[in-house]
Every structure is written in C-alpha cells, then in structure tokens.
Amino acid sequence: MFRTLRFATYTSLLALCGLASSAxxxxxxxxxxxxxxxxxxxxxxxxxxxxxxxxxxxxxxxxxxxxxxxxxxxxxxxxxxxxxxxxxxxxxxxxxxxxxxxxxxxxxxxxxxxxxxxxxxxxxxxxxxxxxxxxxxxxxxxxxxxxxxxxxxxxxxxxxxxxxxxxxxxxxxxxxxxxxxxxxxxxxxxxxxxxxxxLETEVKAAIDSIPAEQRTIITSHDAFGYFARDYGVKFIAPEGISTEAEASAADVAKLVDQVKEDKASAIFVENITNPRLVEQIAQETGLEVGGTLYSDALSGTDGPAPTYIDMFRYNVDTIRSAIVGG
The missing domain is CATH 3.40.50.1980 (Nitrogenase molybdenum iron protein domain)
Known part of the structure; x- marks a missing residue:
C-alpha cells in the first residue's frame, strides 16, 4: 500500500513538474x-x-x-x-x-x-x-x-x-x-x-491646490510638455526635448530673463541630467532648487519613484511642496 502511495506521489510530482515546465x-x-x-x-x-x-x-x-x-x-x-x-x-x-x-x-x-x-x-x-x-x-x-x-x-x-x-x-x-x-x-x-x-484624480486635486499664478517652474530639459498641457503647469527649460544638445550661454541668459519676466516659482533638477546647469540658473535667478523630478526614467527600487504611479505622485508632491510647502 505504501509503495503504491509513494508511486502515486512520485507520479503526481512529475505531473506538477511537467506543468511548471510548460508554464x-x-x-x-x-x-x-x-x-x-x-x-x-x-x-x-x-x-x-x-x-x-x-x-x-x-x-x-x-x-x-x-x-x-x-x-x-x-x-x-x-x-x-x-x-x-x-x-x-x-x-x-x-x-x-x-x-x-x-x-x-x-x-x-x-x-x-x-x-x-x-x-x-x-x-x-x-x-x-x-x-x-x-x-x-x-x-x-x-x-x-x-x-x-x-x-x-x-x-x-x-x-x-x-x-x-x-x-x-x-x-x-x-x-x-x-x-x-x-x-x-x-x-x-x-x-x-x-x-x-x-491617480489622475489625485494629481488634478494636488495641482488645483497651487495658485494658478505660481505654476511656472524650471526643469533641465523639455520633458514635461504633456504634463503642462493636461495639468496647467508651465515649464521652462534651458535644453530642448533631447538632453543630447547642451544649452549655450545665450540660451541660459535668455532663460534667466524669461524667469524674471514670468516670475517662476521653483526650479528643479532631473534624475537623468547633470544638475550643474540648473544650479547655475538657480544662483543667477535667486531661486532655490526645489528637488529632483523624474522625467525619462524611474528610480531604482530603493528610490522614491520605482514605479510609474510612484513617479507621478512624487513629482507632483515635490512641485507642490517647493511652491506652497507642506
């Protein structure tokens, strides 16, 4: 009887292994x-x-x-x-x-x-x-x-x-x-x-809590055009839609003038770009760097934006905190 049970168990394990292999x-x-x-x-x-x-x-x-x-x-x-x-x-x-x-x-x-x-x-x-x-x-x-x-x-x-x-x-x-x-x-x-x-509902509520006249911010490169269109935040960037081309001195000077004219509320570095340029603009405009935004890539698992939903929520929280606090 025990031999029969052992054989049946062995046969069942083989079947399960076959299913696992098939899966x-x-x-x-x-x-x-x-x-x-x-x-x-x-x-x-x-x-x-x-x-x-x-x-x-x-x-x-x-x-x-x-x-x-x-x-x-x-x-x-x-x-x-x-x-x-x-x-x-x-x-x-x-x-x-x-x-x-x-x-x-x-x-x-x-x-x-x-x-x-x-x-x-x-x-x-x-x-x-x-x-x-x-x-x-x-x-x-x-x-x-x-x-x-x-x-x-x-x-x-x-x-x-x-x-x-x-x-x-x-x-x-x-x-x-x-x-x-x-x-x-x-x-x-x-x-x-x-x-x-x-998430969309949460994001819109968070952006709505920022006064409309304070929704102009600076980032490293033009990665947030769709965000601007959908959520009513104006983004200014020294670099274009690709990070490959570096901003010239004339581009930076023009952006500094635009920042003063548009009264930007905050400036941010991006996780994929060198912060040096943003730090330079911050120094010339008197703005304090408000943190890091995740634009073209997530963070690692130990970072604040390991998933798309985490990324979007973190970006919005970072923008809001830098402008209105809390």
Missing part, C-alpha cells in the same frame, strides 16, 4: 526600451511575462549607447516595446544588429503628439489629425533620425491619459503574442487602468 515555456519574453515602459509591461503581464529593460532606472535614453548584451536580449524576445515618436534613436540599428524576429510595438500609437516647438499649447483639430497621419509607427525607421525627434515631443507618458493608451497597446500586443494568456493580460490591464484613473 515556463509559455512565458512571454519581453524587452522594454526603458524603465517606464517596463513598469507598464509588468503591470499588464504579471507572472506570465519575463521583462528585460535596455535603459534602466535613472538612465537617459536620449544618449544611450547599446551594449552587445542588448542585441542578445532582443534576439531572444517575443515582443519588443518601444515608446516611438522617435524617442529611442538607438533602437533601429540595435534591432537590425540583433536579427530579432520579435514583434516591435510602439506603445505611443494613438496618442495625440505635441509639436516640440509648441508643447505648451493644444493643437487644433486639423493639426492633430495631420500629426497623427505623419506619426511613423515603424520602430525600425526611427533610428536613422538619431536624436532628432521629427518635430514631435516624445515624452507622452507625462500625461496619465496617454499612459492609459500605452497600457492598452501593451495588453493588445501581449494578447497577440500569447493568445492563451489574453484573459490574464486584459484583467491585469483593466485593474491597472483603475489605478491610473485614481
């Missing part, structure tokens, strides 16, 4: 171009996906130089997630070098891109339609443009509404690549979208 084999291998997209993917994919990130926490995708290991990651991927809007200038050559057969998905597909020269203003309906029509969703084509963002502001994740579009695109991509897991991806994305909706 592991079914796991979706995903490569995300940078940390914010990786966090979206983790929330959608849950335990069914294995995610690697090319540009990690506190990394600057504008100037990132791929490593040989990145090509290996892409070669073994089932899905590659990129921002698009010509944000990842390194991506096209990397995809070509890797020879990957993975689906390359632009998660910004469907957003209304801001013109980089007018990122603090709404486009009218016709301009939006033209921008959408000209939006290149072939990720492989964007590398040849280098760090030229093609006239669009690529930092679309700085709008929670756009983040919701990213999440839906990721869920659709995972469902296409792993139909057996589609119900899981759909449920996970819907649960996460609820959290993003609650």
């Amino acid at each position: 592991s084999a079914a796991e979706l291998n995903v490569v995300a171009s940078f940390s914010i997209i990786a966090d979206f993917a983790k929330n959608v994919g849950g335990d069914r996906v294995a995610i690697s990130t090319l540009v990690g926490p506190d990394g600057d995708a504008h100037v990132y130089q791929p490593r040989p290991a990145d090509a290996v990651s892409l070669e073994g991927a089932d899905v590659v997630l990129v921002n698009g809007l010509q944000f990842e200038g390194f991506m096209s050559r990397l995809i070509e070098t890797s020879g990957t057969k993975a689906a390359v998905v632009e998660v910004s597909k469907g957003v209304e891109p801001l013109n980089s020269a007018e990122e603090e203003q709404h486009h009218d309906g016709e301009a939006k339609a033209e921008a959408a029509d000209s939006h290149d969703h072939d990720a492989a084509a964007e590398a040849e443009a280098g760090h030229n963002h093609g006239g669009f502001d690529p930092h679309a994740w700085q709008s929670i509404h756009n983040a919701e579009i990213y999440v839906k695109n990721i869920a659709n991509a995972f469902c296409e690549a792993d139909k057996a897991g589609c119900a899981t991806y759909t449920a996970n994305s819907e649960a996460y979208l609820v959290k993003l909706g609650a």
Whole structure:
C-alpha cells in the first residue's frame, strides 16, 4: 500500500513538474526600451511575462549607447516595446544588429503628439489629425533620425491619459503574442487602468491646490510638455526635448530673463541630467532648487519613484511642496 502511495506521489510530482515546465515555456519574453515602459509591461503581464529593460532606472535614453548584451536580449524576445515618436534613436540599428524576429510595438500609437516647438499649447483639430497621419509607427525607421525627434515631443507618458493608451497597446500586443494568456493580460490591464484613473484624480486635486499664478517652474530639459498641457503647469527649460544638445550661454541668459519676466516659482533638477546647469540658473535667478523630478526614467527600487504611479505622485508632491510647502 505504501509503495503504491509513494508511486502515486512520485507520479503526481512529475505531473506538477511537467506543468511548471510548460508554464515556463509559455512565458512571454519581453524587452522594454526603458524603465517606464517596463513598469507598464509588468503591470499588464504579471507572472506570465519575463521583462528585460535596455535603459534602466535613472538612465537617459536620449544618449544611450547599446551594449552587445542588448542585441542578445532582443534576439531572444517575443515582443519588443518601444515608446516611438522617435524617442529611442538607438533602437533601429540595435534591432537590425540583433536579427530579432520579435514583434516591435510602439506603445505611443494613438496618442495625440505635441509639436516640440509648441508643447505648451493644444493643437487644433486639423493639426492633430495631420500629426497623427505623419506619426511613423515603424520602430525600425526611427533610428536613422538619431536624436532628432521629427518635430514631435516624445515624452507622452507625462500625461496619465496617454499612459492609459500605452497600457492598452501593451495588453493588445501581449494578447497577440500569447493568445492563451489574453484573459490574464486584459484583467491585469483593466485593474491597472483603475489605478491610473485614481491617480489622475489625485494629481488634478494636488495641482488645483497651487495658485494658478505660481505654476511656472524650471526643469533641465523639455520633458514635461504633456504634463503642462493636461495639468496647467508651465515649464521652462534651458535644453530642448533631447538632453543630447547642451544649452549655450545665450540660451541660459535668455532663460534667466524669461524667469524674471514670468516670475517662476521653483526650479528643479532631473534624475537623468547633470544638475550643474540648473544650479547655475538657480544662483543667477535667486531661486532655490526645489528637488529632483523624474522625467525619462524611474528610480531604482530603493528610490522614491520605482514605479510609474510612484513617479507621478512624487513629482507632483515635490512641485507642490517647493511652491506652497507642506
């Protein structure tokens, strides 16, 4: 009898091992171009996906130089997630070098891109339609443009509404690549979208508590155009939408004059940029540096912004505290 029980137990363990092996084999291998997209993917994919990130926490995708290991990651991927809007200038050559057969998905597909020269203003309906029509969703084509963002502001994740579009695109991509897991991806994305909706309400309430005349602030580079559009904060920056080009002395002088004219309330460094320029501007304008904002990358797990929701909440709290205190 005991021998029979032992045999049955052994057989059951083999079956369980076989199921575990099968589940592991079914796991979706995903490569995300940078940390914010990786966090979206983790929330959608849950335990069914294995995610690697090319540009990690506190990394600057504008100037990132791929490593040989990145090509290996892409070669073994089932899905590659990129921002698009010509944000990842390194991506096209990397995809070509890797020879990957993975689906390359632009998660910004469907957003209304801001013109980089007018990122603090709404486009009218016709301009939006033209921008959408000209939006290149072939990720492989964007590398040849280098760090030229093609006239669009690529930092679309700085709008929670756009983040919701990213999440839906990721869920659709995972469902296409792993139909057996589609119900899981759909449920996970819907649960996460609820959290993003609650975050949007929280953010608007926090910004509304800042007097409108005090909502002009300075950051290192133009990463917050979508934030400005959606939440009514004016951002001034010495550098453009890419951190690759350094601000000239004339640019800094012009910004100092603008700060005095617009009566900026606070100035912030960014986690991905050298604080030296912001510290110089702070000294010349008499503003005190109000802290660090997370723009193009999350923090590490031991930092204040290890997830997208943490990042947005931390940025808003930091802005509010620097202007009105508390």
